[in-house]
Amino acid sequence: MTDALRFVDITEDQLEAVIRIRSRSFGPLAASAREEWIKDAIEFIQDGRYVGVMAGDELAAAARIWDFKQWWGGNQVPMAGIAGVVVSPEYRGRGVGSKLMRGVLQRSVDKGFPLSALYPATTVIYRHLGYEFGGGRYRFSFPAADLRTLGGKDVSIRRAGPEDAERILALVAQAHTAGRTSGMLAWPVAKVAEWLEDDENFAYLAEDGFVVYLWDDSDLRVDELVALSENTARALWATVGSGSSIARNVKAFISPSDPVHYLVEHEADKHTQIQRWMLRLLDAPAAIAARGFAPGASLEVDLELEDSELASNTGRWHLSVADGSGTLTPSTATGDALRLGARGLAALYAGTPLAALRGAGLASGGSTGSDGPVDTAFAGASPYMLDFF
Missing domain, CATH: 3.40.630.30 (Gcn5-related N-acetyltransferase (GNAT))
Incomplete structure (x- = not known):
């Protein structure tokens, strides 16, 4: 099945097919909302932010990518908001959703977004792809x-x-x-x-x-x-x-x-x-550089990142924080580093204490003595969102 699947850009003549899949996923689209829905969809199509998966000649899934900016530590960071993720019932459980979301991740990277966020209908698939809880509405x-x-x-x-x-x-x-x-x-x-x-x-x-x-x-x-x-x-x-x-x-x-x-x-x-909404870092150095950090926090720590979906994030890095700003640069140091996968990195970015991440198996290694300064650097008020997308 997965060999026959193709990641594609949605076209205007496929919108009726998207609406049919959407009705099977979220319920029927109200007639009064149809015109506005199509108008919005065309804007996404024209900017290459409406994508899908074809199974042979049939559209099997679709998703939108919102062009957002999101506040982090008092700074605005470009963010790909993933929404309208729909898979036709007969194609669920056959790798279609994963094919779609891997294409969404790469398209978001290609569009230059350092971050991505979404409201999950289910956490399982998104956690497999490196998303983790970032905050709440x-x-x-x-x-x-x-x-x-x-x-x-x-x-x-x-x-x-x-x-x-x-x-x-x-x-x-x-x-x-x-x-x-x-x-x-x-x-x-x-x-x-x-x-x-x-x-x-x-x-x-x-x-x-x-x-x-x-x-x-x-x-x-x-x-x-x-x-x-x-x-x-x-x-x-x-x-x-x-x-x-x-x-x-x-x-x-x-x-x-x-x-x-x-x-x-x-x-x-x-x-x-x-x-609850979920967060993922698409470009770790750019996401760190754009974020605001706690004033007065000072941090120098080596990270070992493992990202099975986005290889550019994988590797040894040095995280430096000073004067409310941070940088993540390649490192050749050989000492024990704080080890994080994509989920752990996303949760840390959102201010989750390292003790919680260690307890969940999302962080390991490094010196527990440096956990306090790391927590301080990323600390702040609980992340929240007013909008549902």
């Missing part, structure tokens, strides 16, 4: 009445529209740089303008913050809230909470360490929704 729920009383009435707030997209992106960049955020996606200004133009979204802008929220059945849902001061945070959350006469709860996609957890009197609902 968290949705908390708060009583709307609690938010309403947070104050901030002295803060001036106005409605925001598409013309405010650049200002909102500037606030996002300021917040994520200062907070050394990891995991969040960075969107282009045109996409943010579309988001703000959607009549279903309610957007409000202050001097140093903004909020975008909407109705979610009988509740309200915050898609994003950024505030650079306590008073603005209070004012924006109170604005959302002002709907408490109708909405009992406010669902919010936020970080586990968002200040609102410490502002409200009552804790968030215990039934928090968490979606």
Whole structure:
């Protein structure tokens, strides 16, 4: 079977076949969403970011590659977001998914992405290909009445529209740089303008913050809230909470360490929704060079990397971190090195402590005395994402 499989670029005349496979994987595509889905798909096709696997003359699988930037340690890093991975039922368990994803990895490398991330439908295939958990998408729920009383009435707030997209992106960049955020996606200004133009979204802008929220059945849902001061945070959350006469709860996609957890009197609902996403390094030296590291951290350590899918990552390397930046350069040292596979490297990049990686068999060797400095260099707030792709 695998000898007859071919990795291909999806063409426009194959989109109907993709839709048929998609319906068997995720359920039928709503008629109202069809036109927009095809429009988006054509953009991916034109940029060589919609790929598939042919079994003879039949399309058996497909996947999209998003052109993203992702914040890591307060820096933006180019990231290939893998989405819409579908395999026709009759071809599952026959190597088609692996053929597809190996092609996706190489295409992402060819496009110059140092990182890749995805939301897994199953972790098995992705772990075999070097992905590991990088962070989560968290949705908390708060009583709307609690938010309403947070104050901030002295803060001036106005409605925001598409013309405010650049200002909102500037606030996002300021917040994520200062907070050394990891995991969040960075969107282009045109996409943010579309988001703000959607009549279903309610957007409000202050001097140093903004909020975008909407109705979610009988509740309200915050898609994003950024505030650079306590008073603005209070004012924006109170604005959302002002709907408490109708909405009992406010669902919010936020970080586990968002200040609102410490502002409200009552804790968030215990039934928090968490979606885990996975990370993979495609170009280890470029990924390290682009990432931000803990200020004041100083590190010199040899790594022995083993990547069965991307040979360019395999080998002996020297990791150096200073002044918030890092480099990964080839090394000829002969001493014992910290040994990591692709999964262990991805988890370390995302800030997972080495003790956990050693306990899971994802790290070995080196000096345990250097584990502390390594952990310190990669440390930061828990990586999180607001978007599902």
